Amino acid sequence: MSRYTGPRFRIARRLGGAELPGLFVPRELRRTYPPGQHGPTQRIKLSDYAIRLREKQKLRAHYGVSEKQVRRYMVAAKAAKGNTGTNLLVSLENRLDNVVFRLGFTRTIRAARQMVGHGHILVNGQRVDIPSYNCRVNDVISLSEKSKMKERVTAEINGPTSLALPSFLERFDADLKGVIRTQPEASDCPLVLNESLVVELYALSL
Numbered sequence: 001m002s003r004y005t006g007p008r009f010r011i012a013r014r015l016g017g018a019e020l021p022g023l024f025v026p027r028e029l030r031r032t033y034p035p036g037q038h039g040p041t042q043r044i045k046l047s048d049y050a051i052r053l054r055e056k057q058k059l060r061a062h063y064g065v066s067e068k069q070v071r072r073y074m075v076a077a078k079a080a081k082g083n084t085g086t087n088l089l090v091s092l093e094n095r096l097d098n099v100v101f102r103l104g105f106t107r108t109i110r111a112a113r114q115m116v117g118h119g120h121i122l123v124n125g126q127r128v129d130i131p132s133y134n135c136r137v138n139d140v141i142s143l144s145e146k147s148k149m150k151e152r153v154t155a156e157i158n159g160p161t162s163l164a165l166p167s168f169l170e171r172f173d174a175d176l177k178g179v180i181r182t183q184p185e186a187s188d189c190p191l192v193l194n195e196s197l198v199v200e201l202y203a204l205s206l
Contacts, residue, residue: 059195096121097131100141168180
């Protein structure tokens with residue numbers, strides 16, 4: 001599946017200077033206006049559709065998911081009980097690459113996806129190399145004993161962090177592992193996001 005590999009700050013600028021911790025380490029943007037020749041002077045009033053589309057683009061950029069994946073998550077969120085927007089965020093927060101990122105093993109979800117894909121991560125003692133793997137309560141996420149990433153992960157855990165450990169996770173620094181204690185909530189998503197607008201965007205097409 002293709003992934004965006006272009007300039008990351010360009011996405012943040014296009015989305016109005018949005019903070020996307022899953023895409024890049026949060027920092028102050030020197031230019032918050034849209035990229036391009038007319039970026040600094042653009043004065044465009046966003047339509048209702050554009051506002052909803054921007055919220056979806058934030059979601060995609062942060063979690064690194066494709067349009068096809070978002071639609072699949074939306075279908076499942078609508079079918080499940082409860083608020084559709086909350087169900088959507090919970091599903092995304094339960095992704096293995098996101099859990100590795102929120103445990104502080106990596107600085108971005110992009111890096112966490114690579115770590116999972118290269119077989120460095122164990123779930124309940126078994127190697128899982130699928131970034132979209134759906135983690136469950138009481139799952140133990142750990143680093144493989146044979147992994148060459150131990151020093152890097154230790155440095156990340158002990159270094160300055162941009163995001164606090166969420167309430168649904170517990171981390172054991174000495175063992176380089178974490179446990180999912182409860183289901184995540186919508187408030188655990190680090191994005192400044194109105195998920196109801198994402199639901200409204202797909203209301204007519206799903």
